[in-house]
Structure formats: structure tokens, C-alpha cells
Amino acid sequence: MQFHTKIYLASASPRRHEILLQMGVAHTVLDVPAPPGEDEPRLAGESPADYVRRTAKEKALRAVAWISTQALPQQPVLAADTTVFIGNDILGKPVDDDDARQMLRRLSGTTHSVHTAVVLACGQHLDEKVSMTDVRMKRLSDAEIEAYCATGEPMGKAGSYGIQGRAALFIEHIAGSYSGVMGLPIFETGQLLQRLA
């Protein structure tokens, strides 16, 4: 599969940039000013899939609006949102080490789901896909959590871990998309980009 159209990646996530490089997708990373504050709250009754879909669409549309204020060429925009769900709760990115410790204690010895929505915007036209992955984490000791937090790896990552990093040692099993857990599901992204050809 070859991708010929150049796109913008509207994401500050280095993982998403790396995954697009792996896919051979020519892209420019856009540094769209993000709204200040914490992760978007979930709406009442909103499913995990609907939540990531909505937040990824917001990122894409914010980028489209921003491009139109800059002297930038018009190109399709790719945006994504990744969130960890456990029980009925969202685990977003930790605000500090204490927050990370709490999230890792919560994930220890259980299975959670990681949802990633990927959105392709051509102007106001949006196309999207959602990947869902179950992740089983082994039981973590306090010492393991401490040592992991000391690496700094939890920061900037939903659920306070990176499956692509040292936390791989904690993951017993996954059912779904490894790249989706990392932040950009390769299969679903390829399906969206193929429609540009």
C-alpha cells in the first residue's frame, strides 16, 4: 500500500509521528495551540467509543480552523485521541507522579480497554475510525510502580504507561491493536488514508 497525498498530523504525540513514518505517510506535524486545562470531561451516557470519536474530531476541526488562519497550504488533517477505560472511568494523562501511581495501582492485576479514534479531515468533511483493545496487566508491586514512575515514562501517556516502553514488561496479553494502544492504529489509519487516493 502506498500513500501519495501529503497530510498534516495535528498531534503533539511523538508516537503518532513515528507510526506515520513507519507507514510511509508523507506528513507535516502541525503545532496547533491546544486549549488550556485538563482532558475533556465525558458527557453523561457517552460510550468510550463516542467519547474518543468526539475528542478526536474536536482536535481535527481545531486544526482545520487554525490552518485557515495561517498562510499554510490546504491538505487533509489527521488527528487522534487515545483513552484508557477501566470500569466506567476514563484514565487520561497523569498530572503528576502521584496521579500516575494511583492509575497504575488501579490497572494492576486487571484488564482495561484502550480506545483510539483516528479522524481524517478534508476541510469540514470528517471520516473516522475507532480501534478498541483489551489490555491485561500483571499485578504490580509498590516497588515496581515506584521504579516505573522514576523512569518518567508515565507522563504524557493515557493511563500512565507506554506499551512501547518499559511497561511492556507489565503487559500479559492484548486483544486488539498494538499500534492503537500506542496512539495511532495502523490498520484503521491506512483504511482512512487509502480513501484519499
Ligand SMILES: Cc1cn([C@H]2C[C@H](O)[C@@H](COP(=O)(O)OP(=O)(O)OP(=O)(O)O)O2)c(=O)[nH]c1=O
Ligand atoms: C496507553 C498508551 C498511551 N500512549 C500515549 C498515546 C498518546 O500520545 C497519549 C494519549 O493522549 P492523547 O490526548 O490521545 O494525545 P496527546 O495529548 O499525546 O497528543 P495530541 O492530543 O496532541 O494528539 O498516550 C502511549 O504512548 N502508549 C500507551 O501504551
